[in-house]
Amino acid sequence: MTALGAKKARLPGPVLRAVENVLFALGLPVLTVLLWGIWSAGSTNRFFVGPLTILDAFRRTWIGPAFVDDVLPSLYRLALGLVASILLGVAAGVVIGRLRLLRELLEPLLEFFRALPPPVLIPVMMLLLGITDTMRVVVIVSGAVWPILLNTIDGVRATDSVMRETADSFRITRWERLWLLVLPAASPRIMTGVRQALSVALILMVISEMFASSAGLGYRIAYFQRNYLVAEMWSGILLLGLIGVLLAVAFGLVERRVLRWYHGMKEITRA
Amino acid sequence: MRKVLLGALGLLGFLVGWQLIPTLGLVDPQYLPYVTDVLGWLFHELRDLAFWRRLSYTMTAWATGLAMATFAAVVLGAGIGLVPFLRRATHTMVEFLRPVPSVALIPLAVLMFGLHLRAALVIIVYAAFWQVFVQVIYGVADVDTVARDTARSFRLTRRERLRYLVLPTALPYLLTGLRLAAAVALILAVTAEMVIGNPGLGRMIELSRSAGDAVGLYGLVAVTGLLGLLVNVVFRFVERRSLAWHQSVLAEGAAR
Numbered sequence: 001m002t003a004l005g006a007k008k009a010r011l012p013g014p015v016l017r018a019v020e021n022v023l024f025a026l027g028l029p030v031l032t033v034l035l036w037g038i039w040s041a042g043s044t045n046r047f048f049v050g051p052l053t054i055l056d057a058f059r060r061t062w063i064g065p066a067f068v069d070d071v072l073p074s075l076y077r078l079a080l081g082l083v084a085s086i087l088l089g090v091a092a093g094v095v096i097g098r099l100r101l102l103r104e105l106l107e108p109l110l111e112f113f114r115a116l117p118p119p120v121l122i123p124v125m126m127l128l129l130g131i132t133d134t135m136r137v138v139v140i141v142s143g144a145v146w147p148i149l150l151n152t153i154d155g156v157r158a159t160d161s162v163m164r165e166t167a168d169s170f171r172i173t174r175w176e177r178l179w180l181l182v183l184p185a186a187s188p189r190i191m192t193g194v195r196q197a198l199s200v201a202l203i204l205m206v207i208s209e210m211f212a213s214s215a216g217l218g219y220r221i222a223y224f225q226r227n228y229l230v231a232e233m234w235s236g237i238l239l240l241g242l243i244g245v246l247l248a249v250a251f252g253l254v255e256r257r258v259l260r261w262y263h264g265m266k267e268i269t270r271a
Numbered sequence: 272m273r274k275v276l277l278g279a280l281g282l283l284g285f286l287v288g289w290q291l292i293p294t295l296g297l298v299d300p301q302y303l304p305y306v307t308d309v310l311g312w313l314f315h316e317l318r319d320l321a322f323w324r325r326l327s328y329t330m331t332a333w334a335t336g337l338a339m340a341t342f343a344a345v346v347l348g349a350g351i352g353l354v355p356f357l358r359r360a361t362h363t364m365v366e367f368l369r370p371v372p373s374v375a376l377i378p379l380a381v382l383m384f385g386l387h388l389r390a391a392l393v394i395i396v397y398a399a400f401w402q403v404f405v406q407v408i409y410g411v412a413d414v415d416t417v418a419r420d421t422a423r424s425f426r427l428t429r430r431e432r433l434r435y436l437v438l439p440t441a442l443p444y445l446l447t448g449l450r451l452a453a454a455v456a457l458i459l460a461v462t463a464e465m466v467i468g469n470p471g472l473g474r475m476i477e478l479s480r481s482a483g484d485a486v487g488l489y490g491l492v493a494v495t496g497l498l499g500l501l502v503n504v505v506f507r508f509v510e511r512r513s514l515a516w517h518q519s520v521l522a523e524g525a526a527r
Contacts, residue, residue, distance in 0.1 A: 024359045024360055024362070025362070025363045026363065027360060028360050028361055028363065028364045029363055029364055029367065032364070047379070047382050047383055101277070104273070104274050104277040104278060104281075105277050105278070105280060105281035105284070106281050107274070107277075107278050107281070108278040108279075108281060108282050109281055109282060109285055111500060111503075112496050112497075112500055113496070114499075114503075115454070115496055115497075115498075115499030115500040115502070115503050116492070116495065116496035116499055117457060117458040117461045117462065117495050117496075117499060118458065119458065119461065119462040119465060120461060120465070120473070120476055120491075120492045120495050120496075121492070122465075123465075123476055123477065123479075123480035123488055123492075124488065124489070124492060126480065127302050127480065127485060127488065128298070128302050128303065199370070199372065202372045203372050203373075203374050203462075206372060206374045206375060207374055207462060207465075207466065210374075210377070210466055211465075211466070218374075221375070221378050222377075222378060224378065225378030225379075225381060225382055228382075230382070233378050233379065233382070234379070236375070236378075237371075237375045237376065237378070237379060240371065240372055240375035241367075241368075241370075241371040241372075241375060244370035244371050244372050244375075245366075245367055245370050245371070247370065248366075248369075248370040
């Protein structure tokens with residue numbers, strides 16, 4: 001470790017180090033795309049198309065009216081489902097986490113619903129609610145709420161006992177207690193739950209549209225595949241991938257902000 | 272004891288509540304069938320060989336996908352995680368590929384392999400791979416510095432270091448990844464059957480829905496939930512058993 005550090009310190013200046021970082025960050029992706037391009041140019045397999053063809057299809061397919069007709073409604077449902085899951089999961093989680101009796105009553109049921117593969121709820125919701133936009137949002141909530149709920153319960157339960165007793169002796173009100181003690185103490189776990197919920201919600205958004213829809217991202221991609229529009233299909237996969245990556249990045253930013261005190265505290269205890 | 276009783280009570284309450292909803296006419300039994308009907312269907316199916324065959328299709332896809340994903344993730348994860356250069360070079364690629372929802376690959380898999388088990392396996396392996404891979408990369412890089420220096424002072428060979436240093440450090444990570452991957456693989460196994468239509472429980476769910484067989488649909492959904500529960504319980508048990516020596520498990524035992 002020390003040998004490596006000494007070698008690094010001898011590198012001339014921070015410019016070179018920045019160049020090195022960029023090379024490390026972009027080297028492999030650029031290389032992969034290049035190899036892919038060369039390989040697909042010589043390949044006769046019609047299911048693998050080159051990166052340039054995909055980019056062109058991406059521009060033709062998604063930039064323009066399709067963005068408003070297919071992508072935005074999907075994203076809107078995703079956002080709606082996520083917000084509802086977070087509100088519902090945190091609210092129910094705080095209540096269940098604080099009442100031991102309720103928790104013990106519900107534990108086996110919650111374990112069952114957590115283990116249930118979320119996409120099987122799509123046919124059930126179709127039966128109960130019909131093929132509507134409400135159904136698609138409810139499907140997202142019915143899958144994404146469990147990780148948030150269960151993590152909130154654990155977070156609320158694990159509130160530090162000294163802090164709890166301090167709050168008791170200061171006789172703070174119920175609301176103050178919730179805002180100043182319970183929710184902040186549970187927030188690291190809540191964020192863990194939200195991170196798991198993000199990927200579940202994205203999956204459910206896509207599948208509910210592949211199943212029962214005549215618009216939306218999932219429907220479009222399935223449509224391209226059924227009609228052998230290979231480049232368009234790849235562009236749809238690319239778009240879904242981009243949405244996944246952007247969601248992960250956005251979540252990372254929010255998490256860093258919400259949990260700044262927590263990460264700071266961990267660093268102090270480590271030092 | 273109190274926990275078990277209360278849990279059973281909660282379950283009973285849920286079932287009674289479910290039974291009351293169609294009985295009181297809140298929801299048409301055509302859309303939400305009586306619990307008694309669903310339970311009757313379950314007992315009937317459990318004696319039907321065709322049901323077990325479908326279950327075995329699903330579980331075969333699950334086990335095959337999980338095994339392939341785990342093997343690839345352990346080999347690649349250990350190889351990349353142990354070499355700092357590779358770890359740095361692959362970081363962006365991993366962060367970009369990991370959040371790609373595996374269901375986005377369904378159309379591609381169908382084009383490549385048709386409506387077959389192999390198409391389903393693509394989806395299952397892709398989803399399960401990242402769960403294990405990321406954990407293994409963290410795991411092999413997490414070796415305690417004091418332990419590493421000690422091993423160096425004792426001049427442990429490469430093989431010895433892998434056996435006594437890296438493996439014990441990475442094992443808890445690997446098992447966590449395996450538990451997460453097992454749950455994800457089951458989700459994708461059932462989903463693939465629903466969307467792609469390779470035989471199994473998922474396809475049966477889709478068929479029951481399009482045939483309007485609500486009792487069968489709810490019964491099958493309950494079966495997949497029980498399967499998920501079983502997978503969770505088994506992998507948690509394995510994790511606890513094989514890490515009985517580890518501090519996290521020991522501390523939990525002491526706290527009880």
